[in-house]
Amino acid sequence: AQSVTQLGSHVSVSEGALVLLRCNYSSSVPPYLFWYVQYPNQGLQLLLKYTSAATLVKGINGFEAEFKKSETSFHLTKPSAHMSDAAEYFCAVSSADLNDMRFGAGTRLTVKP
């Protein structure tokens, strides 16, 4: 069975500050890991994905995440927050077949001016 846990349902940062959203996973098989963003009343947009290649993954909008097997973590970071980053962020895990994606509960990011 696979699952992810997102630590912190709400994160608030100032504009220009570092963004760190935490995700820990559990998987009995080598995981594929994803970060998605959801803006109000919209579907999910893929930010980045880890599929067993490079452990540091760069995504869209300046986000990146590092796969750490020893810590079973896949935390999302961005060096400098922008107001437009305010949204809900979801971490997800899947097997390589991608037919069983499991999402975390989400972290709402607020960016203060």
Added chain:
Amino acid sequence: ETGVTQSPTHLIKTRGQQVTLRCSSQSGHNTVSWYQQALGQGPQFIFQYYREEENGRGNFPPRFSGLQFPNYSSELNVNALELDDSALYLCASSTQGSEQFFGPGTRLTVL
């Protein structure tokens, strides 16, 4: 190239009724996955269809059923609606084993 579309955008039903939600996949995609997202929660995997066959299922009862058509569009059917079925229903299309592209969702309210 059109993206993933879902219809209707909003729907209100009463307990015990049946509902059908529709999803048109992105051009070139042969796989559709359905998710239920309750308010304030992450999406929960319902099932996936690949080439008109169910290809994986989450922990949902049999009253949640689906279809995929030869053009790879898909339907999600829910029978005997319960209040807890109120949620945003998301579909995502992909080619098998590749990135999923999500539609905007259908918001279902059960009264």
